[in-house]
Amino acid sequence: MPNSLKLGLAGLGTVGAGVLRLLDAHAGQIAARAGRPVQVVAVSARDRSKKRDAVIDNYRWVDDPIALAQDPEIDAFVELMGGEEGIPKESVEAALKAGKHVVTANKALLAHHGVALAKLAEENDVALNFEAAVAGGIPIVKVMRESLQGNAISRVYGILNGTCNYILTLMQEEGATFDDALKEAQEKGYAEADPTFDIGGFDTAHKLALLTSLAFGVETAFEDIYVEGIQRIAAADIEAADRLGYRLKLLGVAAATEHGIEQRVHPAMVAKHTPVAETFGAQNCVLIDGDFVEDVMLSGQGAGAGPTASAVMGDIIELARGHIFAPFATKTADLKPYPKAEMGGHAGSYYLRLTVRDQTGVIAGIATRMAEQDISLESIVQHRQRTDIPGVDEDEVHTGPVDVVMITHERPKRRSKKRSRPSRVTDML
Amino acid sequence: MPNSLKLGLAGLGTVGAGVLRLLDAHAGQIAARAGRPVQVVAVSARDRSKKRDAVIDNYRWVDDPIALAQDPEIDAFVELMGGEEGIPKESVEAALKAGKHVVTANKALLAHHGVALAKLAEENDVALNFEAAVAGGIPIVKVMRESLQGNAISRVYGILNGTCNYILTLMQEEGATFDDALKEAQEKGYAEADPTFDIGGFDTAHKLALLTSLAFGVETAFEDIYVEGIQRIAAADIEAADRLGYRLKLLGVAAATEHGIEQRVHPAMVAKHTPVAETFGAQNCVLIDGDFVEDVMLSGQGAGAGPTASAVMGDIIELARGHIFAPFATKTADLKPYPKAEMGGHAGSYYLRLTVRDQTGVIAGIATRMAEQDISLESIVQHRQRTDIPGVDEDEVHTGPVDVVMITHERPKRRSKKRSRPSRVTDML
Numbered sequence: 138m139p140n141s142l143k144l145g146l147a148g149l150g151t152v153g154a155g156v157l158r159l160l161d162a163h164a165g166q167i168a169a170r171a172g173r174p175v176q177v178v179a180v181s182a183r184d185r186s187k188k189r190d191a192v193i194d195n196y197r198w199v200d201d202p203i204a205l206a207q208d209p210e211i212d213a214f215v216e217l218m219g220g221e222e223g224i225p226k227e228s229v230e231a232a233l234k235a236g237k238h239v240v241t242a243n244k245a246l247l248a249h250h251g252v253a254l255a256k257l258a259e260e261n262d263v264a265l266n267f268e269a270a271v272a273g274g275i276p277i278v279k280v281m282r283e284s285l286q287g288n289a290i291s292r293v294y295g296i297l298n299g300t301c302n303y304i305l306t307l308m309q310e311e312g313a314t315f316d317d318a319l320k321e322a323q324e325k326g327y328a329e330a331d332p333t334f335d336i337g338g339f340d341t342a343h344k345l346a347l348l349t350s351l352a353f354g355v356e357t358a359f360e361d362i363y364v365e366g367i368q369r370i371a372a373a374d375i376e377a378a379d380r381l382g383y384r385l386k387l388l389g390v391a392a393a394t395e396h397g398i399e400q401r402v403h404p405a406m407v408a409k410h411t412p413v414a415e416t417f418g419a420q421n422c423v424l425i426d427g428d429f430v431e432d433v434m435l436s437g438q439g440a441g442a443g444p445t446a447s448a449v450m451g452d453i454i455e456l457a458r459g460h461i462f463a464p465f466a467t468k469t470a471d472l473k474p475y476p477k478a479e480m481g482g483h484a485g486s487y488y489l490r491l492t493v494r495d496q497t498g499v500i501a502g503i504a505t506r507m508a509e510q511d512i513s514l515e516s517i518v519q520h521r522q523r524t525d526i527p528g529v530d531e532d533e534v535h536t537g538p539v540d541v542v543m544i545t546h547e548r549p550k551r552r553s554k555k556r557s558r559p560s561r562v563t564d565m566l
Numbered sequence: 567m568p569n570s571l572k573l574g575l576a577g578l579g580t581v582g583a584g585v586l587r588l589l590d591a592h593a594g595q596i597a598a599r600a601g602r603p604v605q606v607v608a609v610s611a612r613d614r615s616k617k618r619d620a621v622i623d624n625y626r627w628v629d630d631p632i633a634l635a636q637d638p639e640i641d642a643f644v645e646l647m648g649g650e651e652g653i654p655k656e657s658v659e660a661a662l663k664a665g666k667h668v669v670t671a672n673k674a675l676l677a678h679h680g681v682a683l684a685k686l687a688e689e690n691d692v693a694l695n696f697e698a699a700v701a702g703g704i705p706i707v708k709v710m711r712e713s714l715q716g717n718a719i720s721r722v723y724g725i726l727n728g729t730c731n732y733i734l735t736l737m738q739e740e741g742a743t744f745d746d747a748l749k750e751a752q753e754k755g756y757a758e759a760d761p762t763f764d765i766g767g768f769d770t771a772h773k774l775a776l777l778t779s780l781a782f783g784v785e786t787a788f789e790d791i792y793v794e795g796i797q798r799i800a801a802a803d804i805e806a807a808d809r810l811g812y813r814l815k816l817l818g819v820a821a822a823t824e825h826g827i828e829q830r831v832h833p834a835m836v837a838k839h840t841p842v843a844e845t846f847g848a849q850n851c852v853l854i855d856g857d858f859v860e861d862v863m864l865s866g867q868g869a870g871a872g873p874t875a876s877a878v879m880g881d882i883i884e885l886a887r888g889h890i891f892a893p894f895a896t897k898t899a900d901l902k903p904y905p906k907a908e909m910g911g912h913a914g915s916y917y918l919r920l921t922v923r924d925q926t927g928v929i930a931g932i933a934t935r936m937a938e939q940d941i942s943l944e945s946i947v948q949h950r951q952r953t954d955i956p957g958v959d960e961d962e963v964h965t966g967p968v969d970v971v972m973i974t975h976e977r978p979k980r981r982s983k984k985r986s987r988p989s990r991v992t993d994m995l
Contacts, residue, residue: 159716159858166783170715170896268713274859276713284697284705286599287588287879354595412841412865429588430703430876433866436841437859447859450716460889467599 141174148217154191155442171457206232213238221245242269248343266452274444288427299419345389358475365403397476570603577646584871600886635661642667650674671698677772684893695881703873717856728848766795774818787904794832826907
């Protein structure tokens with residue numbers, strides 16, 4: 138049996154502990170399938186004595202992750218600390234410079250510094266594997282970097298954040314308000330105490346930046362992603378979507394257009410009974426359109442100890458097998474600059490909900506204003522609000538507030554006058 | 567730029583022509599991503615002058631595929647002829663023995679001789695890649711052989727034959743009879759003139775044999791698969807399924823049980839609004855349950871020139887990159903013998919439809935007989951047949967034939983007496 142692949146693991150939170158448990162459970166199988174044993178030789182984390190879901194007594198402890206990254210005994214550095222700057226970044230750089238392979242689940246780090254780190258990996262002839270950074274257990278990075286390389290990809294999109302999808306699922310299934318759903322997600326451990334990162338769409342955007350690079354062979358461009366979160370989605374929107382035959386989902390979309398590549402993260406109406414609409418709870422899904430493969434979809438658990446550990450281990454096994462892939466599928470010198478398509482040029486069908494007094498002429502007034510702005514409507518429907526309105530008796534609401542829901546035509550005509558953007562705009566996929 | 571990867575391609579039907587078109591369309595991209603150019607240098611097929619969807623004038627013509635397989639100029643042999651014995655088998659063997667890598671889409675060949683061929687590849691230190699043999703454009707082989715290697719897989723299943731799914735979709739959406747749906751599938755090119763192979767479930771079984779080996783690390787065991795096709799499904803079954811909240815799908819299922827591994831191909835009731843039930847037309851889907859990854863699903867086009875060519879090219883690019891994978895993920899010596907679980911021991915919920923005279927006491931009689939055989943019923947429903955019955959007036963059908971539909975409980979009690987198997991048994995997933 139050849140020498141084992143020796144790992145240094147930094148970060149012993151949920152995912153780190155999951156990786157240790159996985160190795161404990163399947164060491165024999167992994168050795169057989171990788172062609173050599175895989176073993177963790179040293180670990181590092183913020184607090185050695187913290188209670189964990191894995192036993193760490195058998196591993197050498199290293200206080201400083203940056204020291205661990207360059208440890209002479211290790212072949213590969215597994216970075217599971219997370220965070221875009223500081224020690225995670227410095228330790229990954231140190232590992233690559235020391236000629237160690239790196240396996241990481243750190244999407245924030247890669248979305249911001251992925252290409253520079255890939256260049257460093259290239260120069261030192263080592264791997265930088267990041268399957269676990271996108272969509273948890275779903276093997277989308279490998280599929281895009283390897284399986285679909287013969288295609289020209291025109292679009293990649295999907296549900297990339299389990300927290301948001303969990304909240305939207307609760308709102309849909311239980312009629313919960315956004316605040317209540319968020320609270321339940323936090324109680325169940327799906328959402329952080331500070332949930333901005335997830336519900337604001339930024340986590341989805343990090344993952345999208347990586348998928349965009351893999352799909353189109355371009356440099357990552359996180360800063361150029363249009364990002365809109367789910368914070369302003371009301372129960373009334375979920376209801377209106379349902380009545381119109383849609384589900385509301387937070388999507389990340391990267392698409393080739395005639396003006397460049399469009400990258401956007403926003404809530405979208407997705408037709409019911411489609412696989413994306415049927416992706417519930419903390420599940421993720423990713424869909425790819427390629428010129429030869431046509432359409433491919435992958436779905437599964439987008440987060441959690443087990444699924445993420447499965448992704449990390451897939452990357453580690455490839456290292457043990459001696460397969461080194463270019464992190465972004467091609468040499469960094471061959472990555473093209475990101476050709477940004479402005480969101481202003483995005484053609485799509487929009488959903489708008491206005492809360493108005495139920496008076497004669499209101500709909501006519503709205504329709505007239507829309508026409509003046511050259512916005513063509515596909516439908517306009519008035520719904521009585523089902524939420525309780527203080528001071529308004531259920532039987533006397535005909536002069537109270539009502540929701541007017543509109544769907545615009547897919548391709549808005551070019552407007553010559555200044556553009557007045559509606560305050561609540563939700564794109565249809 | 568390093569030397570190009572030189573291919574000999576045998577078989578210029580739909581898929582072969584697709585591969586040539588793909589290479590024509592994306593030669594530059596492939597060279598950049600593979601790190602070296604990929605080129606076809608010689609081709610072979612039954613008839614040189616046949617009209618094709620690709621130009622073959624630029625390639626050297628070789629009459630004999632076995633000669634092409636050993637051609638000194640080629641690095642890899644791409645076998646797209648199909649068929650389990652004869653020239654396809656001999657040419658693949660010749661290529662491997664001559665130290666050429668092999669890329670093939672031939673599921674029949676691999677289901678019967680995969681392990682022996684993998685051993686030959688191993689001995690000659692070359693690759694035997696077969697992504698295109700299972701589920702067309704869906705990269706399921708790579709995902710199982712690489713991404714999910716850290717998991718203990720408990721089940722892999724899915725819709726693996728586009729022809730059957732196309733027929734079942736037509737029956738469901740248009741109320742077509744099986745014969746009419748098959749005819750339409752043949753007219754549209756989805757089904758062969760002799761459709762036995764597809765509708766009898768054998769094509770699904772070939773693919774399942776490969777997935778079983780990859781999932782469980784066992785030798786392929788095509789002969790041990792329980793196979794039931796879709797030929798006897800009537801419009802009334804599709805209707806009954808719909809009323810009960812299900813869709814009828816032809817599934818291939820491989821699952822670990824306490825008695826061994828169960829491999830079965832048969833029509834199954836799949837609950838509506840699940841991803842499998844929402845897989846329509848010629849689409850395929852594959853689902854995997856692993857202990858760490860939990861559940862993963864892949865779906866996409868299960869056949870056709872473009873998707874299959876995409877899969878073939880993914881395999882070729884890995885060769886150009888210098889990555890050689892063990893065909894069945896591990897050394898053939900490490901593959902365990904297939905531990906067969908008998909179908910008789912399969913515990914599941916069964917669907918039965920009996921056509922009976924509509925007379926008092928019929929249902930009671932059936933229920934009594936079922937109880938005598940110790941079969942516990944979850945539900946028993948009588949439906950008036952909607953198909954026209956010659957000689958029976960619509961208004962006088964209460965003594966005519968009616969359908970009695972039954973669902974048995976999931977775990978049938980152990981029967982001590984001899985087992986009388988109902989003639990139409992369709993498993994629920």
